[in-house]
Amino acid sequence: xxxxxxxxxxxxxxxxxxxxxxxxxxxxxxxxxxxxxxxxxxxxxxxxxxxxxxxxxxxxxxxxxxxxxxxxxxxxxxxxxxxxxxxxxxxxxxxxxxxxxxxxxxxxxxxxxxxxxxxxxxxxxxxxxxxxxxxxxxxxxxxxxxxxxxxxxxxxxxxxxxxxxxxxxxxxxxxxxxxxxxxxxxxxxxxxxxxxxxxxxxxxxxxxxxxxxxxxxxxxxxxxxxxxxxxxxxxxxxxxxxxxxxxxxxxxxxxxxxxxxxxxxxxxxxxxxxxxxxxxxxxxxxxxxxxxxxxxxxxxxxxxxxxxxxxxxxxxxxxxxxxxxxxxxxxxxxxxxxxxxxxxxxxxxxxxxxxxxxxxxxxxxxxxxxxxxxxxxxxxxxxxxxxxxxxxxxxxxxxxxxxxxxxxxxxxxxxxxxxxxxxxxxxxxxxxxxxxxxxxxxxxxxxxxxxxxxxxxxxxxxxxxxxxxxxxxxxxxxxxxxxxxxxxxxxxxxxxxxxxxxxxxxxxxxxxxxx
Amino acid sequence: xxxxxxxxxxxxxxxxxxxxxxxxxxxxxxxxxxxxxxxxxxxxxxxxxxxxxxxxxxxxxxxxxxxxxxxxxxxxxxxxxxxxxxxxxxxxxxxxxxxxxxxxxxxxxxxxxxxxxxxxxxxxxxxxxxxxxxxxxxxxxxxxxxxxxxxxxxxxxxxxxxxxxxxxxxxxxxxxxxxxxxxxxxxxxxxxxxxxxxxxxxxxxxxxxxxxxxxxxxxxxxxxxxxxxxxxxxxxxxxxxxxxxxxxxxxxxxxxxxxxxxxxxxxxxxxxxxxxxxxxxxxxxxxxxx
Numbered sequence: 001x002x003x004x005x006x007x008x009x010x011x012x013x014x015x016x017x018x019x020x021x022x023x024x025x026x027x028x029x030x031x032x033x034x035x036x037x038x039x040x041x042x043x044x045x046x047x048x049x050x051x052x053x054x055x056x057x058x059x060x061x062x063x064x065x066x067x068x069x070x071x072x073x074x075x076x077x078x079x080x081x082x083x084x085x086x087x088x089x090x091x092x093x094x095x096x097x098x099x100x101x102x103x104x105x106x107x108x109x110x111x112x113x114x115x116x117x118x119x120x121x122x123x124x125x126x127x128x129x130x131x132x133x134x135x136x137x138x139x140x141x142x143x144x145x146x147x148x149x150x151x152x153x154x155x156x157x158x159x160x161x162x163x164x165x166x167x168x169x170x171x172x173x174x175x176x177x178x179x180x181x182x183x184x185x186x187x188x189x190x191x192x193x194x195x196x197x198x199x200x201x202x203x204x205x206x207x208x209x210x211x212x213x214x215x216x217x218x219x220x221x222x223x224x225x226x227x228x229x230x231x232x233x234x235x236x237x238x239x240x241x242x243x244x245x246x247x248x249x250x251x252x253x254x255x256x257x258x259x260x261x262x263x264x265x266x267x268x269x270x271x272x273x274x275x276x277x278x279x280x281x282x283x284x285x286x287x288x289x290x291x292x293x294x295x296x297x298x299x300x301x302x303x304x305x306x307x308x309x310x311x312x313x314x315x316x317x318x319x320x321x322x323x324x325x326x327x328x329x330x331x332x333x334x335x336x337x338x339x340x341x342x343x344x345x346x347x348x349x350x351x352x353x354x355x356x357x358x359x360x361x362x363x364x365x366x367x368x369x370x371x372x373x374x375x376x377x378x379x380x381x382x383x384x385x386x387x388x389x390x391x392x393x394x395x396x397x398x399x400x401x402x403x404x405x406x407x408x409x410x411x412x413x414x415x416x417x418x419x420x421x422x423x424x425x426x427x428x429x430x431x432x433x434x435x436x437x438x439x440x441x442x443x444x445x446x447x448x449x450x451x452x453x454x455x456x457x458x459x460x461x462x463x464x465x466x467x468x469x470x471x472x473x474x475x476x477x478x479x480x481x482x483x484x485x486x487x488x489x490x491x492x493x494x495x496x497x498x499x500x501x502x503x504x505x506x507x508x509x510x511x512x513x514x515x
Numbered sequence: 516x517x518x519x520x521x522x523x524x525x526x527x528x529x530x531x532x533x534x535x536x537x538x539x540x541x542x543x544x545x546x547x548x549x550x551x552x553x554x555x556x557x558x559x560x561x562x563x564x565x566x567x568x569x570x571x572x573x574x575x576x577x578x579x580x581x582x583x584x585x586x587x588x589x590x591x592x593x594x595x596x597x598x599x600x601x602x603x604x605x606x607x608x609x610x611x612x613x614x615x616x617x618x619x620x621x622x623x624x625x626x627x628x629x630x631x632x633x634x635x636x637x638x639x640x641x642x643x644x645x646x647x648x649x650x651x652x653x654x655x656x657x658x659x660x661x662x663x664x665x666x667x668x669x670x671x672x673x674x675x676x677x678x679x680x681x682x683x684x685x686x687x688x689x690x691x692x693x694x695x696x697x698x699x700x701x702x703x704x705x706x707x708x709x710x711x712x713x714x715x716x717x718x719x720x721x722x723x724x725x726x727x728x729x730x731x732x733x734x735x736x737x738x739x740x741x742x743x744x745x746x747x748x749x750x751x752x753x754x755x756x757x758x759x760x761x762x763x764x765x766x767x768x769x770x771x772x773x774x775x776x777x778x779x780x781x782x783x784x785x786x787x788x789x790x791x792x793x794x795x796x797x798x799x800x801x802x803x804x805x
Contacts, residue, residue, distance in 0.1 A: 033761040033768065037776075040754040047744040047795060054741050058796065082742050194740070203737070256641035263645050283645040284735045295737035444737040451739060458726045465722060469715045494763065496708040 026093070027100035035094040042090050046081035049073060053082065095191060102184045109177050116158040120167035120477045124488035127477075129502040132486040135515040139166060139480050145512045146478045146485075149505065155476060165481035173474060176493060179467025186464060189457030197450030199227040207321050209302040209440035213241035216290065216445070230447075236290035237272035245299060245439040249369055258328060258367050265296050265441050281443070291447060298442030300324045301331050301351055303375050304435040307341075310428055315340030321440040322351045323395055328365040329353050334397045335377075338386050341429050346380040346397045351437070375434045377415040378407035379426060474498060476505065485509070520581035521640050525633075527574035528595065532629050534567030535622045542618035546696045557615040564622060568602045575599055582640045587656045588647055590792060594632035597660045597788070598625040604664030604713075612709060616700050620671040651731035659724040663784055665717030666756075670781035672710035673774035679703040680771055707774065711763065714777055718756045725749055744795040748787040755780040 013021060025031055050058025059079050063070040077084035124130040135142060143159070143166055150157050155170035204221040208214045216239070218224060218232045226232060248262035263282060269289050270276040281287045287294040300322060307316040315337065322333030335347040354367035355374040363376065382402030405426045406412040415423040417434035424431050473492040478485065487506050491498045541560035544550045575595055579586035587596040605621045608614060643652075680703040682694050700706065728749065733739040740746060759780060762773035 029761060029765045030768075033758055033765050036754055036758040036761060040751045040758065043747055043751050043754070046742055047747040047791070050796075051742060054743055055796070250642050253641060255639035259641060260645060261642050262648075284649040284651075286734060286737065293737065297737065446737050448738075451733065454739065455726075455730065458729070462719070462722050462726060465719055469719065494708075494711060496712060 023100060026097050029101070032094065032097050032101060035090060035097060039087075039090050039094060042087050043081070045078050046087075049078050049081070051081060052079050091191075095188060098184055099188065102181055105177070106181055109174075109181060112177075113174055117156055117169040117171040117475060120160050120169045120479060121488070124477065124479065124486045127488035127490050129490075129498045130486065130488040131502055131506045132484060133506060133510060133515065134483050135485055135510070135513050136483060137513045137515065139482075142480050142485060142509075142513060143168065146480075146509060149508055149512070150476065150478075153505075165479050167477060167479040170476045170478075171474070172476075173471045173492070175467045176471040176473040177468075179464040179469075179471065182464035183461050183468050186457045186461035190454055190461065193450040193453040193457060197227075197448040197454060199229045200450065201446065201448040202226040202230045202232075203444065203446045205297075205442060205444055207298075207440050207442050208240070208242045209319050209321060210242050210244055210438040212319070212440075213239050214443070215239045216292070221445075236292065238290040239270050240289075240294065240443070241268045241270075242266075242441055243268055243278075245441050247299070247369070247439075249367075258369075260368070263296060263299060281441075293446045293448075295444040295446070296441055297444045300329060300440055300442075301353060301370075301373075302438045302440040303333070303349065303351055304438065305335055305347075305349075305375075306433040306435055307335070307337060307425075307430060308433070309341055309430045313340075315430070319438055320349075322349065326365070327368065329368040330365040332395075334395060336384055336386065336394075336397070338384055343381050343429060344384045344386075345425070345429065346382075346384055346399070346402060347377045347432070348380065348397055350376045352376075370437065373419060373437055375417045375437075377417075377423075377432060379405040379415065381405055381427075381429075472497065472501075474501070476502070518581075520577045524574045524577035524581060525637075527570050527577060528629065528633065531567040531570035531574060532626055532633070534563050534570065535626045535629075538563040538567060539619060539622040539626060542615070542622060546616060546619055546699070548696055548699070557618060560618050560622075561609070561615055564602070564618060565606065567622075568599075568606060571595070571599050571602065578640070582642075584643055585653050585657070587660065588643055588652065589638050589641075590636040591632050591638050593656070593660070593788065593792075594628055594636065596657075597663055598628050600660040600664040601625055601667045602664075604661070604668055608668060608713065614668075614672075614709070616675070617668065617671045620674075621667070624667065646735055649731060649735065651727060651734070655724060655727040655731055658720050658727065662717045662720035662724055663788075665713045665720065666777075666781045666784050669710045669714035669717060669777050672706050672713065673777040675700055676703050676706035676710060676774045677771050677778075679706055703770075707770065710774065710777060714756065714759065714780075718753075718760065721749075721753055721756065725753055744791055745787070748783065748791050752780060752783045752787060755783055 050062050052059050062079075073079065077086070081087055121127065124132075146168055147157050147159075150168065150170045153172065155172040156174075157168055157170045160167050160169055202225060204224040206214050206220065206222050214220055216235050216237060218235065224232075243266045245266070246262075246264045247260055250256045250259045250261050253259075265281040267279050267281060267287070268276050269279050269287070271290055279287050279289065281294055281296045283296055286296070301324075302319045302321040304319045305316070306314060309315050316335065318335075320333050320335060322331035324331050331351040331353075333349045333351065335349060337345040337347070350363070352363050352365040352374045353369060354365055354371040355363055356366040358364055363374065380397060380399055380402040382399075385398045385401065404410050407414045412426050415425075415432060417423055417432070419434055419436050422431050422433040472495045474495055475490045475492065477488045479488075480486075487502055487509075489498055489502045489505075538560040541556045541563065545556035545560065550556050575586050578592060578595065582588070586592045601621060602625055605614070605617065675697070678694060679697050679700060682697050683703055701709070728746070729739040732741070732743075732746070755776060759773055759776040762768035762776055
C-alpha cells in the first residue's frame with residue numbers, strides 16, 4: 001500500500017464504532033429475515049438424519065449401516081441438530097437481533113402512546129388516500145361532527161388550527177404496534193421458559209407388570225434423564241402400583257381385526273404417609289400426580305418363569321417383561337441364570353399370545369390377545385459375561401462365549417411351554433416352568449416445572465399476533481377552510497383497506513352534514 | 516352400514532372429481548382467451564365447482580359417518596378433507612373478491628391431489644388407534660387443513676403476482692406483450708395485497724396448529740416438543756411464513772422476492788403432507804399405509 005492511498009482515508013471506525021456498526025447490522029430487518037430463513041434451512045437436516053433426542057435407536061442403526069459416513073456426520077453434530085452449536089448460534093443470534101430491534105421500538109412506542117397525533121400536513125394531495133367535498137354547513141359543526149365520527153372509530157384526535165383553516169389530526173391502531181411488541185416479547189418468553197423447563201425437570205422410564213409397584217426414586221427408574229439443574233433428591237416420594245392393564249381389540253371390523261382400540265392401566269398411587277388412591281392412566285390421558293406427569297407409552301406381556309435345579313430347589317422365579325416385535329405381540333425376552341445350576345445358562349424366550357404355525361414350521365402370533373399362549377426357549381450354556389462388572393442389557397443375551405443347546409442348528413428342539421407346563425432342561429441341568437403371564441406397561445414419568453409458562457407465552461404470542469396483523473394503524477387528517485372539507489389518510493403498515501376507509505369516512509360525514 | 520356409507524362416499528368423491536375436471540377445462544379455456552367471452556366459461560366453471568364441492572362435502576361426511584369419527588385420520592382422509600378446505604376457502608373468498616382466475620389452478624390442484632390419494636392411498640375404514648383418540652385430533656388437524664387452504668390461495672396469487680410483475684415490466688419497457696391471458700388478472704400490486712391478506716390468516720391458523728399440536732403432544736407423548744419430523748416441518752413452515760412477513764417490510768424484498776417465499780412456504784406444506792408422511796420415520800405415522 002502506498003503512502004498516498006493511506007492518506008485518502010475511508011472513515012476509520014474505532015472499536016466502539018465497529019461494535020455499533022455490527023449491532024446496527026445485527027438488529028436490522030434484513031438480518032432478522034436472513035436469520036429466519038437460515039433457521040428454517042438449518043432445521044431440515046434434523047428431519048433427514050435420526051436424532052439422539054427423539055430416535056436414539058435410529059442413530060445406533062445409522063452408525064451400524066453407514067460405518068464410514070456416520071462419524072463424519074457426527075462431527076458436524078448432525079445427530080444432535082437442535083442442540084448443535086450451529087443451530088444454537090442461529091437462533092441465539094436471531095433472538096439477540098429480535099431483542100435489539102424490539103427494545104428501542106418499545107421506548108418509541110411508549111412515547112407515541114403518550115403524545116398527541118402529529119401536525120396536519122399542508123398538502124393532502126401527497127397522501128396515499130385523500131378526498132374532498134364542499135358543504136354549506138357551519139365550520140364549527142363540521143369540526144364537531146368529524147371529531148365525533150373519528151372518536152367513534154377509535155381514533156385519538158387532536159386539533160391544529162391556523163388562520164387559513166381548522167384541522168383535525170387523528171391516529172388509530174396503536175394496539176397493532178403494542179401487539180407486535182408483545183408478540184416478540186412473548187417469543188423470548190417461550191424460549192426462556194423452554195430452557196428453564198428442560199434444565200429444571202427430568203424424564204424417566206419404568207416398566208412395571210401387573211401387581212408390581214414402583215417407588216419414585218432415582219434407583220427405581222430403568223432410564224432417567226435429569227435436566228442440568230435437576231436435583232434427584234427432590235423427587236416426590238410416592239409409589240405407583242399397576243393393579244391391572246386392559247386392552248380392547250377390534251373384533252368386528254374385518255379390515256382391522258386385532259387392532260387395539262383402547263388401553264387402560266388401573267393403578268394405585270400413594271404419596272408417602274398418605275392414604276392410597278385408585279387412578280387410571282390412558283393414552284392421551286396422563287396421570288398428574290406428585291408434581292409429575294405419568295404417561296402410558298408402551299405395553300406388552302411378561303411371562304412368569306420358575307427354574308429349578310435337578311433336586312427341585314428353586315433357583316430362579318420371576319416375571320420377565322418381553323419386548324413386543326410385531327402388531328400381534330410376538331415378544332422376545334431373556335432369562336439369565338448366573339448361579340444355582342452347575343453351569344451358567346441363558347434362556348432366549350419367544351412368547352406368542354395366540355400361537356400359530358407357519359408353512360415352514362416356525363411359530364408366529366396371529367392375534368395380540370391371550371387366546372392360546374405359548375412360550376418357547378432356546379437354551380444357551382457358557383459365560384453370561386456378568387462377572388466382569390460390565391453393565392448388560394436385560395433384554396439381550398451376549399452369546400459370544402456361549403454354546404447353543406436347543407433350537408435351530410442343534411439336535412434338540414426348543415423348549416415349548418403352555419401356561420402351567422414344565423419342561424426339562426437339556427443335559428439334566430434342571431427344569432423350567434411357565435407359571436403364567438402378566439401384562440406390563442411402560443410408564444414415562446416427566447417433570448417440567450415451566451411448561452405452564454411455555455403455554456402462557458405461546459398463547460400470549462398467538463393473541464398478540466392477531467392485534468399485530470389485523471388492526472390497521474392509520475392516520476387521518478381533516479381540514480376545513482370555508483366550505484371545502486378535505487380528508488387525507490396515511491397507513492403506517494400494510495393496510496389494503498385505507499382507500500375504502502377514507503371513502504366510508506367521507507360518505508358518513510356527508511350524510512351527517514346533509515350534503 | 517359402514518360399508519354402504521364408505522361406498523357411497525367413494526362414489527360421491529369420484530363424481531366430485533369428474534365435475535372438478537369439467538370446471539378445470541372451462542376455467543383453463545376462459546383464461547386462455549380462446550373461447551368467446553360471451554360464453555362466460557368462468558361463470559359456468561364456478562357453478563360446476565360449487566356442485567363438485569357439494570358432492571365432496573357429502574363424500575367427506577359419509578366417510579366420517581362410516582368411521583363414526585372425524586374424517587381425517589389417515590392419508591386418504593387428510594387429502595379428502597384438506598382439498599375440501601382448499602375448495603372452501605377458494606369459494607368463500609370468491610364471494611368477496613372475484614378470484615375466478617384462480618379457478619383453473621385450484622380445481623387442477625385439488626383434482627391432482629384427490630386423484631393421487633384415491634388411487635394410491637385409499638384405505639378401508641378402520642377405528643382410531645388409542646393415540647389418536649382425543650378431541651385434539653378434531654381441533655389440531657382441522658385448523659391445520661384450514662390453514663393449508665389459505666396458503667394454497669396465497670401460493671396461486673403469489674405465482675400470478677410474479678408473472679404479472681414480469682409482464683408489467685416488459686410492457687413498461689415497450690417489449691412485445693407476453694402472456695395476454697394475464698391482462699384479465701388484477702395488477703401485481705393488487706395480487707400481492709390479496710395474497711398477503713390470505714396468508715396472514717393462514718399464518719395465524721398455522722401458529723394455532725403449532726400450539727395445539729404441542730398441547731396434544733404433551734398429553735399423548737409426554738412432551739410438548741420433541742423435534743419429531745412432523746414437528747420439525749411444521750416449525751420450518753412457520754419460520755418460512757414468518758420470513759415472508761418480515762420480507763414485506765424489508766427494502767428490496769417486497770414484491771417478487773417475498774412472493775417466492777410465500778410459494779416456498781406452501782411447497783413446504785405440501786412436502787410436509789406428502790413426503791414427510793410417507794417416507795420419513797416419526798411419531799406422526801398415521802398415513803394408514805403400511
